[in-house]
Amino acid sequence: MENLSALSIEAARTLIAELMGPDRVPEKMKVITDTSDFFRIEYNDVVVLGETPYWIKGYEKEGRFGLDDEPKYWVRRAIDLTNGATKVIKLVFHEEFETRVGNSVIKCFRSPKKEARILDLVAKQINFMHGHWVLDLAGNNVRILEFIHGRRYDDIVAEYGTGHHDYFHNYFPVVLDQYIVLVKAIKFLHDNGEKHGDIRRDHIIYDRELNTNRWIDFDYNYMHIESMFGFDLHGLGNILIFLAGRGDILVPDLYNNQREVFEKLWGEDLNISYKNRVANLRKVYPYIPASLNLILLHFSLGANIFYDATDQMLDDLAKAREDVLKLTGR
Amino acid sequence: MGEQTFTDLERRDTERHLLVAVDESKNSKRAVMYVADFFGSFKDIFITLLSIIPDPSEDYFATDEEKTKWLDEKKQVLEESLAGYKEILLGAGFKENQVMILLSVRQCTSIGDAIVEEQDKQRCCIVVVGRRGISHNEEFIFGSTSSKVLHHAKNCAVMVVE
Numbered sequence: 001m002e003n004l005s006a007l008s009i010e011a012a013r014t015l016i017a018e019l020m021g022p023d024r025v026p027e028k029m030k031v032i033t034d035t036s037d038f039f040r041i042e043y044n045d046v047v048v049l050g051e052t053p054y055w056i057k058g059y060e061k062e063g064r065f066g067l068d069d070e071p072k073y074w075v076r077r078a079i080d081l082t083n084g085a086t087k088v089i090k091l092v093f094h095e096e097f098e099t100r101v102g103n104s105v106i107k108c109f110r111s112p113k114k115e116a117r118i119l120d121l122v123a124k125q126i127n128f129m130h131g132h133w134v135l136d137l138a139g140n141n142v143r144i145l146e147f148i149h150g151r152r153y154d155d156i157v158a159e160y161g162t163g164h165h166d167y168f169h170n171y172f173p174v175v176l177d178q179y180i181v182l183v184k185a186i187k188f189l190h191d192n193g194e195k196h197g198d199i200r201r202d203h204i205i206y207d208r209e210l211n212t213n214r215w216i217d218f219d220y221n222y223m224h225i226e227s228m229f230g231f232d233l234h235g236l237g238n239i240l241i242f243l244a245g246r247g248d249i250l251v252p253d254l255y256n257n258q259r260e261v262f263e264k265l266w267g268e269d270l271n272i273s274y275k276n277r278v279a280n281l282r283k284v285y286p287y288i289p290a291s292l293n294l295i296l297l298h299f300s301l302g303a304n305i306f307y308d309a310t311d312q313m314l315d316d317l318a319k320a321r322e323d324v325l326k327l328t329g330r
Numbered sequence: 331m332g333e334q335t336f337t338d339l340e341r342r343d344t345e346r347h348l349l350v351a352v353d354e355s356k357n358s359k360r361a362v363m364y365v366a367d368f369f370g371s372f373k374d375i376f377i378t379l380l381s382i383i384p385d386p387s388e389d390y391f392a393t394d395e396e397k398t399k400w401l402d403e404k405k406q407v408l409e410e411s412l413a414g415y416k417e418i419l420l421g422a423g424f425k426e427n428q429v430m431i432l433l434s435v436r437q438c439t440s441i442g443d444a445i446v447e448e449q450d451k452q453r454c455c456i457v458v459v460g461r462r463g464i465s466h467n468e469e470f471i472f473g474s475t476s477s478k479v480l481h482h483a484k485n486c487a488v489m490v491v492e
Contacts, residue, residue, distance in 0.1 A: 094392060106472065107390070109389060109390055111389035111390075113388060113389055114387075114389040193439070221387060221389040221390065223386065223390055224472070224473075225472040225473060225475075226440060226441055226442055226472060226473030226474055226475045226478055227440070227471070227472055227473025228439040228440065229439075230470065230471045230472055230473050231471055234470065234471050272466065272467055272470050273467065273470075273471075299470075301466070303466075303470065306469070306470050308473075
């Protein structure tokens with residue numbers, strides 16, 4: 001095979017012309033083999049990774065810290081110039097920061113090595129994003145991800161039903177099954193000694209081609225204290241509260257719109273991490289089975305026992321599933 | 331009770347052997363001071379001061395050198411703490427042959443479980459741990475070593491020093 005690391009600009013232009021048509025060939029472009037400075041990589045450049053040239057397009061965005069659509073300059077959409085497939089290329093970005101909960105400080109890292117390792121681990125697991133990794137000429141671990149055609153799962157769920165009663169009786173049984181599949185996927189990671197590291201509801205994409213949910217973005221790691229998987233379990237709990245409530249049930253909304261429900265709430269009913277959200281949803285929607293609500297209460301301020309492992313949560317979810325099916329007759 | 335060898339496991343079952351699990355924190359020092367104060371006058375008690383460093387994942391460091399440096403620094407801090415704790419015990423009346431120091435770097439997902447594993451191996455009749463006094467939210471997310479030891483230890487007593 002031709003040594004593509006020495007690909008000339010003219011050769012790259014030819015590849016683009018052959019694959020995409022001559023009118024798509026850019027006038028200005030670079031060929032890059034060292035991705036260390038990802039800000040140098042611009043729209044229309046060709047990045048050569050291993051033996052494959054990728055034609056760089058826009059960068060990905062992510063809503064975070066209350067900001068919508070924050071650009072992730074190290075994550076680029078690209079076209080594989082050997083076959084025209086769309087890929088997502090994650091370049092090396094060594095982010096390190098500390099987060100504080102109470103008096104405990106936890107060190108968080110963005111780790112390309114971790115994500116690469118998990119990509120290898122989940123290559124045959126459908127409920128994760130797939131891809132492979134390559135070291136560029138400077139030794140940077142670049143991850144090349146298959147593009148997932150689909151939307152955020154939480155956005156899809158929030159549109160189900162005409163109201164919560166309709167949603168819970170007609171849609172939630174399926175949603176709960178889908179959620180259990182997602183928890184089992186995380187159990188697979190944990191059983192293999194890996195954390196997801198950043199379990200949030202916008203990190204689940206419903207793949208409309210495979211008709212299943214897929215976890216994305218597992219490059220975060222943190223120096224855990226006693227509980228290696230506590231942070232992941234915390235994320236899973238918050239997602240279940242969201243799914244069972246068909247959105248976050250916010251205390252100010254109850255105060256303004258359902259005062260009689262607000263009056264029944266105690267501090268212990270609130271989410272342990274987000275004190276403006278209700279975890280004890282049975283007080284808002286009394287038809288929620290007690291067994292399901294009990295799982296939600298593990299993530300409330302009033303909880304005195306916590307889940308240590310996904311197995312414990314899955315046991316409780318099996319019981320809750322039975323009760324949800326009985327209630328809805330599905 | 332004769333000289334403690336710390337290797338004769340069968341004899342251990344008949345001895346009063348405490349495992350004091352510590353780190354460099356103030357609550358660990360409090361636990362050691364409690365043990366010194368409470369047990370210092372007993373001549374037939376043996377103590378293992380245990381510190382565990384979970385072998386950190388390669389993900390936390392950009393290079394192997396950084397990991398080695400982090401581990402060396404962590405070991406040094408704990409060695410100094412352990413030496414200080416031993417001094418506290420000796421000052422309370424324990425003899426040199428009654429106190430052993432054990433510093434272990436190991437792969438573990440839970441320090442609490444590693445302490446329980448060591449208790450089982452050393453056949454200690456009491457495990458002593460300090461308590462960080464963390465909030466509800468912290469315990470939920472990060473877990474609590476003392477709670478883990480309290481719930482998982484078998485065939486021994488557990489003392490949690492607040």
